[in-house]
Amino acid sequence: MEAEALKVATFHSHYGAIMFKKRIGGDASLKPVPRSLSSSCGTAVFFTSPFNAESTDENTEAVYIKDGDGWRVIWKR
Template sequence: MQYIATFYSHFGAIRFKNEAHPSVTDIQLMPVPRDLSSSCGTGIRFQAPDDYTYSGDESGEVEQIVRHTENGYEQIYSST
């Protein structure tokens, strides 16, 4: 399944890419769709199992993670 992560900074996006869990594959930096966020503008698109969960990040850089569905986006993690 395809997911998109948004971040508060470009550094957070790079860090997520470099430290991704082994179940996260096909990681690509991308511009963030404006309907998801306007924070730093850099996001990551990635593939992960359908039951992928994200428990949070100690750096506080991840803004949100959404799953791409037929009907749009489903949020699976939010920092707020």
Template sequence: MTYIATFYSHYGAIQFRKNCEKMHLEALVMPVPRNLSSSCGTCVRFAAEGEFPEKNEEVEQIVRIEDSGYVCIYHADEE
């Protein structure tokens, strides 16, 4: 499955991408899609089956990409 994680800072996005790479997950830092809001404007698109990279305090949300759009699977405000 493919996911997008948004962040409160650019630094958080870079750290998350590095964590993905350590887990041998394909990850790409890119601008946040227009219909997802983000504090810093940078997101990480990554593919994962099962185990996710560790979330830190910089992760704003994680959405799963589906044919019908985005499905939120984590949002920091909901914890």
């Protein structure tokens, strides 16, 4: 179930998002952070592959999963 659900990871830097996307591969894509998650205008990574905390690093801020119309946090540094 979770493996197919849409997830979004947020970062402290744009480069952090690029490196995370490279690490998880698959269908991951770079997009602006959803307004409902943050008032900042950084880069987020959207993906549907299973989330593994080992994919994160010091630049990773949080990971959310789609929950109805909103997002639910599943990992936070």
